[in-house]
Amino acid sequence: MSIRSIKTAAALGYNVKCMENGDQNKRKESKCEDFDDILELVGSQGKFQKFLLYVVLCPVTAIEPVLALNMLFMLYEPDHWCNVPAGRVAVLVGNTIGRLVQNSEWILPLIQKVNRFYPQDYDLTIPSQYNWVCDKSEWATWALTFGGLGNAVGTIVYGMLADHKMVGRKPIFFLCLVLNVFGRIASYFFPSNFYVFLGLLFLTGTGFPMVIGMASLPLIAWLARDWFYIGMITTVPMVLVFGFYNYIPESPRWLISVGRTEEAALIIKKMAEKNGTSDKISDTQLDSMLKLIVSKQNQNRQRVGVWTLYSRPRLALKTTLITIAWVMNGTIYYAITLNSSNLSGNQFVNFFILAMIEIPAGYFGSVLVDKGGRRWTQVAFFILCAFASIVAGVASPHKHNEGWAIASVVGAVVSKFAITLTFLVVYLQATEIFPTIIRSTGSGFASTISSIIGIFTPYIVYLSKYNLGATWFAIVAMSIVGMVSSAFLPETLGQSLPESIEDAENFGKGTKFWSLVPKTKDEKPINEA
Known part of the structure; x- marks a missing residue:
């Protein structure tokens, strides 16, 4: 996402x-x-800001997920066979299934070379055109992994460059745009050279820094049907963003x-x-x-850095808990998105629903965090994500049964709803628990660790090749870890937020674990030593 x-x-x-x-x-x-x-x-909210928001940022935000997630459709692996018995072969002619041929040795090589895939919603994907299946079935996973690896490296390298006094935010933004657009276009011409393709995906991954753009992606894929056209249609429009340079x-x-x-x-x-x-x-x-x-x-000016986050014991514990919650949120969110291709039913419809469910999740999240507090809202929806993932995990292996198929999709949608909501909460918690002087450092540290761990998310989804429920049960385990880490974070709703390292160390001290929402700062401070 x-x-x-x-x-x-x-x-x-x-x-x-x-x-x-x-x-x-x-x-x-x-x-x-x-x-x-x-x-x-x-x-602060005049014509200048509104122009940037509605004319510049909104279109870029809408296009960005289309470019970021187009590989999910381009790397789709159609149903196929790897070994065709010589004695009994299903012959495919175009989209028509022919009759079984008995003892036809001459037809076998032709079938293995040309008609390896069952009729699908795509005319061509990268795996179907370049045979990234069977003994090469991991290649698509490698491609997604290298994109994630580039993302992790880019988060660190470009983050430091953006903070350097001689560089800044704007040059790095457009550098990332150049890498994304032209690096991604170049990669479309090299799937036949797997290692060059991986290198280009790594390069474009370093440039990755919405809902409407994400929801439009399955429509584009459904209309285009060919991986190359999907890639070009979702990438070339990003060139228009260069027009906003001035x-x-x-x-x-x-x-x-x-x-x-x-x-x-x-x-x-x-x-x-x-x-x-x-x-x-x-x-x-x-x-x-x-x-x-x-x-x-x-x-x-004080000299602070990542080491400051671990300079005090209680601050170090909060940093670790926030980082764990952030990692679980990011990994689960990405895993559910990637795993949409393994759900029952139409891949395009499933992806569209999973994208649109983020709209009510964002609304309910903004309401609940101000009603029930940050901590227990995140705990409750991690639990909901776990239960919904159990349903999806149990139902997924029975995808050919209509009832089970519906249950697996409903479980996936509820899981996506829950994890979208918790992701909003953990971001809010990080901005409130860390004091101003290390707020950017703390949030950036958690985000960077999440990007690094996220490199392995495609392999979590790859478990579905062995059992369609395996990925969902991995999500259940991660939801439990996220729930526990969130439960031990202090509540920030209505509290006097920390302004110094010492404040951050003492923040939440003396609060009872089972308290729902501590008394507000106007009633009785909870941060007494």
């Missing part, structure tokens, strides 16, 4: 005074603690954090001009505000 980059929080907490122009040349003081206070002056600015928040205030000022002025707030702040005032923020930033 896809895995995606972590946004850096900017609550710096600087106690600085800024000046704001008032009517009739009067001046009034306003508190300027960070970049968010500058946004209040120039507009409209996507570098992150002014990040520019300020690395001291590149002149560039940040130009973007902020453009933002104010688009939002019609240029009269709210003068060039002199903006330059003064930026210098004050950078000055305070340098005074209060």
Whole structure:
């Protein structure tokens, strides 16, 4: 689904005074603690932001899963035979099953070479065209694995480059786009050379950072029917994103954090001009505000990193629990998506339903986390995912029975609903449990570990070749691990969230395990030592 980059929080907490122009040349003081206070002056939800959101980000977000998941359809392995008995052979002519031929030695080589696959929903997939079946049945799994390996490497390498003061977010975004589009197009011409194909998938995997785009993918695959056309139709449109190059600015928040205030000022002025707030702040005032923020930033800068996450025992435990929950969420989500091709019924319809179920999952997740809290919401839906996966696992081996087939699909859909909801919760928990100074580091660490473990997800799905229920029972085990790790995380709903490493160490201390939602910060703090 896809895995995606972590946004850096900017609550710096600087106690600085800024000046704001008032009517009739009067001046009034306003508190300027960070970049968010500058946004209040120039507009945080004006035309500038709406253009970026609706004209740029929404189309890119819609297209991205189409490119990220097109291999799921291109690598589909049709039903086939590996060894055809010489004495009794089913002859396929086009889409027609001929009669059985007795003792026809001459027809056997022709059948093994040409008519190896039963009629399917596709005219051609990569496995059917290049015979990635039988003794080569693992090749499709290898292809997905190398894409995941590239994703893990890209998360680390491009994440560091994006943070480097001489590079930044925008250049890395478009570098990833180049690798994805042109690397993926190049790979479509090399399935016959397996190792070149793997190398190109690894390269494009490094560039991977929605629902509508994901839901449109099975329609494209159903209409195209040929793996090459599926690939080109889902990849080439991404070239259009390069047209947004001049409209996507570098992150002014990040520019300020690395001291590149002149560039940040130009973007902020453009933002104010688009939002019609240029009269709210003068060039002199903006330059003064930026210098004050950078000055305070340098005074209060602390040397932190991944090691900081494990510098205190309780903080280390929370980091480990969040990482485990994140890994289980990511791996289960990806496994359910990949395993959609093994479900009973029509692959295209199944994938469409699994994509669309994310819409109600997102809605109910946003409601439940504010009603029942983060911790028990995630625990409850990990349990639901486990039970639904048991149903799918028991029913899947009986896919030719209509009742069992329906049960397996329902189990898969409920599992996808549950894991989509828990994924939203764990992301929210990470942003609230880690203090500002290590929030990006903590979330990035958990996401990176999830990407690394996710490399092996295609092999979890490959278990279905031995038993159609095996993948689902692996998901049950992962759901239980995720449930346990989530249960021991502290509740964050309505609490005074940590602002320092010491706060993060003591956060949740003294809370009873079986408490539903601890009393809010207005009633009685739960973070007492």
